[in-house]
Amino acid sequence: MNEKTLEIRDLRARIVGGEEILKGVDLVVPRGEVHALMGPNGSGKSTLAKIIAGDPQYEVTGGDILLEGESILEMAPDERARAGLYLAFQYPVEVPGVSIANFLRLALNARRPEGDEIGVMEFYGKLQKAVQALNWDESILERNLHEGFSGGEKKRSEILQLLVLEPRYAILDETDSGLDVDALKVVSQGVNAARGPDFGCLVITHYQRLLNYIVPDKVHVMVDGRIITTGSKELAMELDQKGYDWVRQTFVAAAAQ
Amino acid sequence: MSELNSVHPDAAKLEGMQHTKQYDFRLPEDYYYRSGKGLSKEVVEKISYMKNEPEWMLKFRLRALEIAEKKGRPKWGPDLSGLNFDDIYFYVKPSERQGTVDSWDEIPEAVRKTYERLGVPEAERRILAGVGAQFESEMVYHKLKEEWERLGVIFLDTDTALKEHPDLFKEYFATVVPPEDNYFAAINSAVWSGGSFVYVPEGVEVPVPLQAYFLLNAQNIGQFERTLIIGAPGSKFHYIEGCTAPAYTTHSFHSGVIEIICQEGSNVRYSTIQNWSHNVYNLVTQRAIVHKDASMGWLDGNLGSKVTMKYPSCYLVEEGAHGEVLSIAFATDGQHQDAGSKMIHAAPHTTSSVVSKSISKGTGRASYRGLVQIHEGAEYARSNVECDALLLDEQARTDTYPYIEINEKTAHVGHEATVSKLDEEQIFYLMTRGLKEDEAMALIVRGFLDPVAKELPLEYAVELNRLIELEMEGSVG
Numbered sequence: 001m002n003e004k005t006l007e008i009r010d011l012r013a014r015i016v017g018g019e020e021i022l023k024g025v026d027l028v029v030p031r032g033e034v035h036a037l038m039g040p041n042g043s044g045k046s047t048l049a050k051i052i053a054g055d056p057q058y059e060v061t062g063g064d065i066l067l068e069g070e071s072i073l074e075m076a077p078d079e080r081a082r083a084g085l086y087l088a089f090q091y092p093v094e095v096p097g098v099s100i101a102n103f104l105r106l107a108l109n110a111r112r113p114e115g116d117e118i119g120v121m122e123f124y125g126k127l128q129k130a131v132q133a134l135n136w137d138e139s140i141l142e143r144n145l146h147e148g149f150s151g152g153e154k155k156r157s158e159i160l161q162l163l164v165l166e167p168r169y170a171i172l173d174e175t176d177s178g179l180d181v182d183a184l185k186v187v188s189q190g191v192n193a194a195r196g197p198d199f200g201c202l203v204i205t206h207y208q209r210l211l212n213y214i215v216p217d218k219v220h221v222m223v224d225g226r227i228i229t230t231g232s233k234e235l236a237m238e239l240d241q242k243g244y245d246w247v248r249q250t251f252v253a254a255a256a257q
Numbered sequence: 258m259s260e261l262n263s264v265h266p267d268a269a270k271l272e273g274m275q276h277t278k279q280y281d282f283r284l285p286e287d288y289y290y291r292s293g294k295g296l297s298k299e300v301v302e303k304i305s306y307m308k309n310e311p312e313w314m315l316k317f318r319l320r321a322l323e324i325a326e327k328k329g330r331p332k333w334g335p336d337l338s339g340l341n342f343d344d345i346y347f348y349v350k351p352s353e354r355q356g357t358v359d360s361w362d363e364i365p366e367a368v369r370k371t372y373e374r375l376g377v378p379e380a381e382r383r384i385l386a387g388v389g390a391q392f393e394s395e396m397v398y399h400k401l402k403e404e405w406e407r408l409g410v411i412f413l414d415t416d417t418a419l420k421e422h423p424d425l426f427k428e429y430f431a432t433v434v435p436p437e438d439n440y441f442a443a444i445n446s447a448v449w450s451g452g453s454f455v456y457v458p459e460g461v462e463v464p465v466p467l468q469a470y471f472l473l474n475a476q477n478i479g480q481f482e483r484t485l486i487i488g489a490p491g492s493k494f495h496y497i498e499g500c501t502a503p504a505y506t507t508h509s510f511h512s513g514v515i516e517i518i519c520q521e522g523s524n525v526r527y528s529t530i531q532n533w534s535h536n537v538y539n540l541v542t543q544r545a546i547v548h549k550d551a552s553m554g555w556l557d558g559n560l561g562s563k564v565t566m567k568y569p570s571c572y573l574v575e576e577g578a579h580g581e582v583l584s585i586a587f588a589t590d591g592q593h594q595d596a597g598s599k600m601i602h603a604a605p606h607t608t609s610s611v612v613s614k615s616i617s618k619g620t621g622r623a624s625y626r627g628l629v630q631i632h633e634g635a636e637y638a639r640s641n642v643e644c645d646a647l648l649l650d651e652q653a654r655t656d657t658y659p660y661i662e663i664n665e666k667t668a669h670v671g672h673e674a675t676v677s678k679l680d681e682e683q684i685f686y687l688m689t690r691g692l693k694e695d696e697a698m699a700l701i702v703r704g705f706l707d708p709v710a711k712e713l714p715l716e717y718a719v720e721l722n723r724l725i726e727l728e729m730e731g732s733v734g
Contacts, residue, residue, distance in 0.1 A: 053689045056681075077688035078697075086689070093686045097704030103690070106700065110691035144704070161690065 003069050004031040006052075006085075006169045006200055012062035013051050020061065021047045023225035031168060031200040034191075036211055036236060038204075039222035040244040045204045046090060048222075049173040053087040054080050067169070082111050086167035088158035090174045094146040100157065101127065101141040104164050111165075130163035133193040135186055152183040159190035169200045176210040188213030208240035221247055228252055295343045298322060301447050304348045308416060308450075311423065321436035321446030328440045334626070335564045335593045340538045345510050347448045347481075401465060410494075411456040412467050415483050418454030425456060429487055433516035433544050433572075441540040441566075445481050445514040452482035452513065455496055456489070457523075463494035466528075466714060484515040488523035488551070497717065498529035509536050511562075517545035519553045521575070528713060530558035530585075530721055531565075535592065539565040544599075549575035556712055557584040559594050560724055568626060570599035573607035573638075580609040583709045585721075588621030588653075589728055597626035597658075602638040602668070613644040614706050617653035618728070625674075626658045633664040641671040647705050648678050649698065699729040 008027040014020045021044045029035050039045050051058050052065055054077035064071050072080050095103070104127065109117050131138050134156055146154050155175050162170055172191065176184055191201070191214050203214055211219075211233060219235040220227045223244070228251040229235070239247060301322050305315040330337060405412055411422060419426050436446035453469050486496060511533060519525045525545070533539050539562040545553040555569035571580025586594035600609035615623035625644045646655035657674050679701060687697035702725055703710070710718045 053685075055685055076694070077685060078691055078693050081689050081691040089686065089689075093680070093683050095683055095687070095701060095704050097707030098700055103687075103700070106692060106696070107690040110693070110696070144707075165690065 004200075005029060005066075005068065006202070007066040008048070008052070008063070009066060010063035011048070011051070011060065011065065013047065013058050013060045015057060016059050021058075021225055022051070024063065025222070025225070025227055027202075027220060027227055029169065029200045029202050032197040033217040034195060034201040034203060034214060036203045036205060036214075036216040036219045036233075037222060038206070038208075038219060038236060038239060041206065043222045044225040045222055046173050049087055049090075049171045049202075049204055052080075052171055053077055053085065078110070081165075081167075084168035086162055086165060086170040088155075088162060088170065088172040088175050090177065092146050092154045092158055094144075094149070096144055096147050098145045099142050100145055100160070103145050104141075104161065107161070107165060126164050130160050130190075133163055134160055134190045136160070151178040152180070155179060155187055156183070156190070159187050163190060163194055166194075168198060169202075170194070171202045171204065173204050174206060175203070176205055176207065184210065185213060208236045211236045221251070223248055223252060294346055296322070296345075296347050296444070296448070300347050304448060304450070307348070310419065313427065314419065317431065317436075318447045318449075321443045324436045325440060325443035325447060328443060330440055334566055335595045335624075337538065337540075337564065339563070340510060342510075348450065404465075405463070405467075408461050408463065409458040410461065410463060410467075411454065413454045415452040415454045415485060416450065418485075422454075422456070425487075426454070426485070429516070429518055430485060431516070433518060433546050434514050434542050439542060441512045442514050442542045445483060445512050445542070449481045449483035449514065452484040452515075453486070453496070453498075454484070455486040455494075457487070457492040457494050459489040460491040461489070461494075462492065466495040466497045469496070469498040480511050482513045484513065486515070486517040486525065486527065488517070488519045488525040490521040491523060492520075493524040495526040495528065497714070498527070498531075509538060509563075511537055511539045511541070513541045515541070515543040517543075517553065519545055519547045519551040519578075521549045521551060523548075523551045525552070526554040526556065527569075528556040528717070530560070530713075530717060530724070531562075532560040532724055533562035533565075535561060535563055537562045539563075539567065541565075541567045543567065543569040544572065545570070545580070546572045546574055547578035547580055550577040551575075552579040552581070554581040555583070555598070556709065557582065557596065558709075558721060559585065559596050560587045560728065562592065562594075564593045564595070566595045568597045568599050568628075570601065571609060572601045572603065573609065573635075574603050576604045576606050578604060578607045580607075582611045582613070583712055584611075584613045585706055585709050586613075586615040586623045586625075587725070587728055588615070588617045588623040590619035590621060593622045593624070595624045595626055597624075597628075598642075599628045600630070600640055602629075602631045602635040602640065602665075605634070605636040605638065607635060607638045609640045611640075611642040611644070612709060613642075614647075614709055615644070615655060616647045616649065616702055616705070617655050618649040620652055620654075622654040622656070624656045624658065626660075628660040629662070629670055629672075631663045631665045631668040631670065635665050636667045638665060638668045640669070641673075643673045645674070645705070646676045647702065648676065649702075650679070695729050696726075699726045702729060 006029045008025050011022050011025040012020060013022040025048060037045055047058065051060065054075065060073055065073055067083055067085065072083065105123055112118065127141055136156065146157060149157065158175065175187055179187060203216060216233050218230060219233060220230045221239065228247065298319065301318045305318055413421065431446065434442050436443040455467055457463060517525060517527060543555065547553045553571050557567065557569050559565045559567060569582050573580055580600055582598035584596055584598065586596045588594040597613065598611045600611065611627060613625050615625060617623045623646060627642055629640045629642060631638045642659065644657055648655060655676060659672055661670055661672060663670055679698060683701055684694060684697045687700060688694060692700065703722055710721055713721065
C-alpha cells in the first residue's frame with residue numbers, strides 16, 4: 001500500500017462496553033485526494049470519524065488504522081494530531097475564556113519542538129490567510145473559542161483551524177449540516193483552499209449538496225457499519241436521486257448473495 | 258545537596274534548601290536576631306526595642322497581645338490545629354545580607370530555573386532570590402522614585418514610614434483594622450514587621466502601578482507584614498503586590514494586615530497574587546474604608562499555602578462608595594483555600610460587586626465565604642455576587658458560604674453560584690488539536706479564570722498563567 005495514505009483496515013469498534021457499531025470498515029484516503037463518505041443516519045460515519053481522532057469513548061475491537069503505514073491505535077488524540085490528523089467536529093465544543101488566536105498559537109507550538117515557538121509575524125500571516133479564505137473578519141480571532149457562536153460560525157471555525165494547522169489528513173464530520181447555502185459556499189471555499197498534493201481529506205456528509213462545492217475524487221457509501229460500495233462523484237448524484245434504500249437493496253443484497 | 262555544591266561557591270548557605278516541589282524551595286535561615294519560639298510579652302517588647310520604636314507603638318503592640326490572648330482563635334472556618342505557636346519564631350531580624358549573594362549567577366541553577374519558568378519579571382526575580390547587589394531595574398526604580406517624589410507620593414516600607422512620617426502614620430494606623438477586629442489581626446498588631454506604606458496626595462493620579470517588589474527586602478516580605486495605604490481625595494492609583502514567587506520563607510505562619518483608606522472621590526486598586534509554600538498557614542486581614550463617591554477594587558489571587566483564610570472587604574461608609582472584589586483560589590492536594598469577601602453597605606447608593614473563581618484539584622478544597630451586609634438607611638444600595646467553582650477531579654471539593662443580611666427595603670442584592678466539573682469533551686476536543694492532556698486542562702482552567710486574569714497588568718497575568726501551568730503539571734497519570 002502507498003505510504004502516503006490514511007488507511008482504515010477491517011476496523012471494528014464500539015462504544016466502550018456497548019454494541020458493535022463499525023463492523024469491518026475498509027477505506028483508503030491517499031494524500032492529494034478528497035473522498036466523500038456518505039450514508040444514512042446511524043450507519044457509523046461519525047463514529048468512524050471520532051475513532052480515527054482517538055475519542056476515548058470508543059474502543060477498537062479489531063482491525064487497524066494506519067497513518068502512512070504506521071498504526072495509530074495506541075496513540076493518544078494529541079499524538080495523532082501532531083502526526084498530521086485533523087477532525088472537523090460535527091458539534092464543536094465551547095471553551096470559555098480562551099481566544100481563538102491564543103488557542104491556535106498553542107496548537108501550532110504543540111507541533112514544534114520546545115524552544116522553537118512560532119514567530120509573531122509568521123503566526124499572524126497564517127491567521128490572516130485563513131481568515132481571508134473564509135471571508136471572515138479578523139476580529140473573530142479575538143473571540144473566545146465558540147463562545148456564543150452560531151452553528152454556522154462554529155463550522156467555519158473548524159475550517160479556519162484546519163487552514164492554520166495544515167494537517168496532512170482531515171476528516172470533516174458533517175461540516176455541512178445546519179448550514180445555509182451561503183455558509184456552505186464559504187466553508188467549501190475554505191476546504192478547497194486547503195486542497196493540494198500533500199493534503200488528504202475525508203468528507204462525511206449525509207447529502208450530496210456539499211459535493212457540488214467540494215468535488216470528491218471518490219465516494220464511499222457506508223451502511224450498517226460497513227463500506228458497501230465505492231465509486232466516482234456520479235455515485236453521489238445517483239444516491240441523491242434514488243435514495244439510501246436503493247443502495248441497501250442493490251449493494252447489501254448483492255453482498256449477501 | 259552535593260549537586261548544589263558544585264554550582265555554588267557558597268553552598269553552605271544553601272544547606273537545608275528543600276525541594277518539596279520543583280518551585281517550592283526554601284532559602285536557608287541566615288538571621289541577625291531571632292526571638293525565642295512562641296509568643297509572649299517579652300517577645301513583643303523585644304521587637305519594639307530592636308526597632309527603636311516610639312512609646313505609643315510599644316503600647317499598641319502590648320495591648321494587641323492582650324486582646325489576642327483574650328479573644329482566642331476563631332471557632333469557625335478551616336482546621337488550624339496544625340498551627341502551633343510554640344514552634345514559631347515571631348520575630349526574625351534579618352542580617353544586612355540575609356541569604357544574599359552578589360550576583361544573579363551565584364544563585365543555584367535550580368532556583369534560577371524556577372524563577373525563569375515562572376516568568377517572574379527579572380528584577381523581581383533577583384530580589385526574591387536574595388540578590389543584594391545592583392541590578393538593572395535599579396535605574397528604573399530611581400526614575401520612578403523621582404517621579405513619585407515630584408507628585409508627593411510616599412511609598413516606603415512600613416517601618417521606615419513610621420520613622421519618617423510619624424504623624425501621618427499615627428493618624429491612620431489601625432483605624433481600618435483595629436486589633437479588636439479579629440484574633441489574627443490582633444496577633445499581627447502585636448508582632449508586625451515590614452509591609453508597604455503608601456500615601457497618594459489629593460488629586461494625584463499615579464500612572465504606573467506602585468509595585469511592592471521595588472521595596473522588597475528581607476524585612477518587607479516577613480511573616481507579619483502591615484500595609485497601610487491612603488488615597489487622599491480624588492487620587493487614583495494601583496498598588497500591586499507580586500508575591501508569586503513562592504516559598505522564600507521557612508516560616509509556616511503568615512498573618513498580614515492590609516488597611517486601605519479611600520477618601521472622597523479616590524480610586525484605589527490593590528492586586529496581589531500569592532503563592533505560598535505548601536506548609537504555610539496564610540491568615541490575612543484585608544480591608545478598605547471607602548468614602549463618598551470613592552472606588553476600591555481588590556484583586557486577590559490565592560495559590561499555594563496549606564490553609565488560607567482571606568476575605569478582602571470594603572466598608573462603604575459614605576454615599577456613592579463602590580467596592581469590588583475579584584478573586585481566584587486554586588486548591589491542590591492537601592490545601593484548603595477559604596477565601597471570599599465582605600461588602601458592608603452603610604450608606605445610600607453604595608454599590609459592590611464580587612466575582613470569585615475557585616478551582617479544586619486532587620484532595621484540595623476551595624471555599625467561598627462571603628458576606629454582604631446592607632445597613633438600614635443604605636437606600637438603593639446594590640450588590641452583586643457571582644461565584645464559580647471548577648472541580649478538576651472526583652475527590653476535589655468546593656463549598657460556598659454566602660451570608661446576606663439586608664436591613665433596607667430599597668436595596669438590591671444578587672447572588673449567583675455555579676459549580677462545574679472539567680468537561681471530558683472539551684479535553685478531547687483540545688487534544689485533537691495537538692495539546693497534551695495536561696496542557697488542555699491548563700488551558701480550560703486559564704479560560705475559566707480569564708475574566709479575573711484580564712484585569713491584571715500583562716506581566717502579572719503571564720505569571721499567573723505560568724503558575725497555573727505548574728500547578729497543572731503532572732495532573733495526568
